[in-house]
Amino acid sequence: MKKFLVLVLxxxxxxxxxxxxxxxxxxxxxxxxxxxxxxxNHFVPSGWMGDYGDIKMNDQAMDSPHSGSTCIQFDYSxxxxxxxxWAGVYWQNPANNWGSKKGGFDLTGMTKLTFWxxxxxxxxxxxxxxxxxxxxxxxAAYPDSAKIEMGxxxxxxxxxxxxxxxxxxxLSSISGGFGWVTTSDLNPxxxxxxxxxxxxxxxxxxxxxxxxxxxxxxxxxxxSRSASNHFIPSGWMPxxxxxxxxxxxxxxxxxxxxxxxxxxxxxxDVSGNRWAGIYWQNPANNWGNVDGGFDLSKAAKLTFWxxxxxxxxRIEEFKAGGIMGEYSDSDVASIGPVILNKDWxxxxxxxxxxxxxxxxxxxxxxxxxxxxxxGVTFYLDEIKYE
Amino acid sequence: MLMSxxxxxxSILMKLSTNKCxxxxxxxxxxxxxxxxxxxxxxGILAASFFLFLFLGFASVPRPKVYVKKLLPNGxxxxxxxxxxxxxxxxxxxxxxxxxxxxxxxxxxxNKPWLVDGKLMQKMGxxxxxxxxxGEDPVKVRAVIRDLYNNFGIRTVMGNWLGYWQYPCPLYGNxxxxxxxxxxxxxxxxxxxxEPGILFWVLGNENNYSCxxxxxxxxxxxxxxEPDPLKKNQMRAQIYYSFVNDLAKEIHKIxxxxxxxxxxxxxxxxxxxxxxxxxxxxxxCVIYRGKTFGNLFNSLKMTFDRPVFLAEFGxxxxxxxxxxxxxxxQAFFLESQWQQIYKNxxxxxxxxxxxxxxxxxxxxxxxxxxxxASPETWVIQDSESNxxxxxxxxxxxxxxxxNMNEEWFGIVALSQEMQDGISKRVPRKAYYVxxxxxxxxxxxxxxxxKYE
Numbered sequence: 001m002k003k004f005l006v007l008v009l010x011x012x013x014x015x016x017x018x019x020x021x022x023x024x025x026x027x028x029x030x031x032x033x034x035x036x037x038x039x040x041n042h043f044v045p046s047g048w049m050g051d052y053g054d055i056k057m058n059d060q061a062m063d064s065p066h067s068g069s070t071c072i073q074f075d076y077s078x079x080x081x082x083x084x085x086w087a088g089v090y091w092q093n094p095a096n097n098w099g100s101k102k103g104g105f106d107l108t109g110m111t112k113l114t115f116w117x118x119x120x121x122x123x124x125x126x127x128x129x130x131x132x133x134x135x136x137x138x139x140a141a142y143p144d145s146a147k148i149e150m151g152x153x154x155x156x157x158x159x160x161x162x163x164x165x166x167x168x169x170x171l172s173s174i175s176g177g178f179g180w181v182t183t184s185d186l187n188p189x190x191x192x193x194x195x196x197x198x199x200x201x202x203x204x205x206x207x208x209x210x211x212x213x214x215x216x217x218x219x220x221x222x223x224s225r226s227a228s229n230h231f232i233p234s235g236w237m238p239x240x241x242x243x244x245x246x247x248x249x250x251x252x253x254x255x256x257x258x259x260x261x262x263x264x265x266x267x268x269d270v271s272g273n274r275w276a277g278i279y280w281q282n283p284a285n286n287w288g289n290v291d292g293g294f295d296l297s298k299a300a301k302l303t304f305w306x307x308x309x310x311x312x313x314r315i316e317e318f319k320a321g322g323i324m325g326e327y328s329d330s331d332v333a334s335i336g337p338v339i340l341n342k343d344w345x346x347x348x349x350x351x352x353x354x355x356x357x358x359x360x361x362x363x364x365x366x367x368x369x370x371x372x373x374x375g376v377t378f379y380l381d382e383i384k385y386e
Numbered sequence: 387m388l389m390s391x392x393x394x395x396x397s398i399l400m401k402l403s404t405n406k407c408x409x410x411x412x413x414x415x416x417x418x419x420x421x422x423x424x425x426x427x428x429x430g431i432l433a434a435s436f437f438l439f440l441f442l443g444f445a446s447v448p449r450p451k452v453y454v455k456k457l458l459p460n461g462x463x464x465x466x467x468x469x470x471x472x473x474x475x476x477x478x479x480x481x482x483x484x485x486x487x488x489x490x491x492x493x494x495x496x497n498k499p500w501l502v503d504g505k506l507m508q509k510m511g512x513x514x515x516x517x518x519x520x521g522e523d524p525v526k527v528r529a530v531i532r533d534l535y536n537n538f539g540i541r542t543v544m545g546n547w548l549g550y551w552q553y554p555c556p557l558y559g560n561x562x563x564x565x566x567x568x569x570x571x572x573x574x575x576x577x578x579x580x581e582p583g584i585l586f587w588v589l590g591n592e593n594n595y596s597c598x599x600x601x602x603x604x605x606x607x608x609x610x611x612e613p614d615p616l617k618k619n620q621m622r623a624q625i626y627y628s629f630v631n632d633l634a635k636e637i638h639k640i641x642x643x644x645x646x647x648x649x650x651x652x653x654x655x656x657x658x659x660x661x662x663x664x665x666x667x668x669x670x671c672v673i674y675r676g677k678t679f680g681n682l683f684n685s686l687k688m689t690f691d692r693p694v695f696l697a698e699f700g701x702x703x704x705x706x707x708x709x710x711x712x713x714x715x716q717a718f719f720l721e722s723q724w725q726q727i728y729k730n731x732x733x734x735x736x737x738x739x740x741x742x743x744x745x746x747x748x749x750x751x752x753x754x755x756x757x758x759a760s761p762e763t764w765v766i767q768d769s770e771s772n773x774x775x776x777x778x779x780x781x782x783x784x785x786x787x788x789n790m791n792e793e794w795f796g797i798v799a800l801s802q803e804m805q806d807g808i809s810k811r812v813p814r815k816a817y818y819v820x821x822x823x824x825x826x827x828x829x830x831x832x833x834x835x836k837y838e
Contacts, residue, residue: 331685338616
């Protein structure tokens with residue numbers, strides 16, 4: 001009888017504990033932000049990045065929220081207040097945690113993040129939205145266990161739900177619940193947009209995404225505001241001093257080949273490096289240190305249009321792929337040296353026989369002072385994989 | 387060369403047997419003869435001829451000691467040495483002692499460092515050394531080749547710089563320069579072609595870069611007349627690759643037994659080599675791409691379908707960011723590289739099948755390399771780097787991203803402690819890791835190699 005009583009007692013203690021754990025595992029959603037005053041919010045939009053002076057936030061906007069009584073309104077001016085050309089906001093836990101504090105949540109079991117967004121006018125472009133990634137590069141004391149990006153995202157003037165697939169990702173430690181980034185090139189006149197109902201969800205139907213083969217044409221650069229631009233001209237070579245040597249305009253209106261804008265590049269050797277170049281990367285500043293890029297296996301060539309300001313400017317090399325690092329590009333193809341014409345001329349890099357299944361460095365050019373002692377000004381447009 | 391010889395022999399045999407058959411037909415068709423018996427007799431002769439042809443074809447036609455075999459139907463390549471498959475498990479060898487520089491005549495070292503090194507290499511499983519160029523004294527060069535082969539079974543890939551370092555630059559467009567290089571190369575072949583330890587010849591190293599004006603730029607009167615820089619490069623490539631091809635043809639005339647490889651930095655320029663160097667047997671690539679060779683094997687197949695010998699690859703054992711020796715880092719990269727080499731050997735369905743093996747860079751550290759101009763630094767193992775390669779990513783955050791430490795590429799380190807008259811060799815972790823890999827090759831590249 002005594003034994004029976006002990007058994008009953010043990011069962012009484014064990015069953016609720018087991019039930020509670022099971023309930024925790026079965027949680028079907030985890031809120032990032034749902035309403036200004038909601039006790040269910042787990043992250044704070046405290047991580048302002050880049051040109052933070054360009055951002056204004058109203059976290060209790062009542063202008064037609066998607067649900068509840070409030071949503072978050074962002075006004076991005078695109079004025080490059082801190083001279084970066086980009087800005088963004090992370091929802092963090094705890095607030096202002098860039099990986100130096102032990103925070104965040106174990107979100108194992110969640111397979112997607114959904115959020116609702118709309119632009120004030122429609123056509124506003126977020127360069128990317130992101131889950132995780134806090135404290136990973138450079139590595140902080142408590143880095144997030146994963147970083148998942150999606151973008152670009154072109155907003156409509158009515159509420160639309162967006163989904164980031166998290167299936168198969170290590171979400172065991174996430175301090176950066178959600179974030180967005182955009183650039184002044186994508187929004188030269190600024191952008192006002194609204195975000196609401198951001199949450200992680202456990203959806204068994206979500207499957208891990210393999211790398212899909214991108215369809216062609218696949219643009220590196222189409223037009224400065226185009227959401228189909230897939231690479232960022234962030235890889236300035238050979239070093240930080242290159243900033244003295246190059247002037248780069250992503251939205252030059254000086255006789256673009258097609259559309260509203262082209263890219264204007266001016267090179268003059270001021271730093272003493274004697275050479276310079278730019279890589280178009282995905283994600284920005286990816287020197288093969290993060291798992292990024294695209295599967296461009298379907299592409300047989302890369303084409304682009306170029307012209308020199310005077311004609312006769314010499315570019316040593318134009319290149320596709322070739323980023324080397326932990327996540328090296330799968331191949332490289334190049335042409336050069338090329339003497340530019342004054343008129344727009346199309347150039348082609350042949351990709352037949354190349355393995356373009358993993359390309360983070362979508363496009364690149366390089367030149368030097370020896371062949372351009374007086375510097376060069378040249379223009380690029382319509383860079384695409386075909 | 388072999389194929390054509392064999393084909394000639396076989397075609398002669400075919401012709402003979404066909405003639406015999408025709409003759410018997412003549413007899414059979416003459417008046418008064420029944421037709422059945424002669425036909426049977428003819429078939430018998432034909433069958434006998436066929437077996438005779440097979441016997442003679444395989445038994446009497448001499449084969450080179452070393453040759454490249456193209457397999458059918460997959461088009462894969464194998465290196466055959468003394469009628470047996472040979473996978474090159476090698477190392478670049480240039481045993482410059484502490485305190486000496488690149489022009490040191492190690493061939494004349496009375497302490498014979500290659501005897502110590504050969505023993506250690508043999509224990510590791512190395513079967514080949516790559517020597518960049520022969521020494522001045524043929525007697526001493528022969529002694530090294532023989533010692534390595536006779537004592538340790540290690541064969542020698544012998545190279546020639548093709549005048550790459552001659553002052554002021556390698557003038558490949560100049561007839562006199564070409565002739566001088568040719569005499570040097572053919573002299574080398576004549577001197578050592580009968581050494582049983584010779585595996586094959588390598589012409590040049592990364593000389594192709596000179597055609598693009600990147601290293602050791604050169605020009606010619608003809609090239610100077612061309613205004614288009616791209617066409618200039620193409621002209622230089624044509625001159626260079628045609629010259630190397632001429633050398634290969636000349637070598638084949640005097641040496642039936644060894645293939646000719648062409649050294650090439652990366653795959654740069656091989657689209658021109660395809661057109662101008664048809665007599666090259668093997669491409670000897672110099673590749674530094676970190677843990678992977680990327681699409682190298684397939685890309686070569688598409689560009690210039692020849693077997694590839696990875697003549698130089700590897701990793702240094704110094705973390706330029708942390709400022710300390712890091713043997714794990716070196717072992718990690720080397721194991722990953724050997725995995726890819728094995729994956730691309732013939733008859734592996736997951737690879738390109740065009741790899742013959744490789745010689746990793748290099749056997750022992752060289753303490754002079756960082757600053758050749760300052761003898762006082764040759765007695766110090768310099769930890770300063772002077773070039774960057776982000777594919778070796780563990781220490782890429784070093785100052786100015788300079789992470790490649792030239793003096794730390796050895797599979798064995800050199801100790802300042804002397805043993806048998808030479809610096810004591812201290813095997814690094816890579817020595818043991820690659821030894822194990824060669825014993826039990828693990829090609830499961832899906833299972834990531836762990837960097838400890």
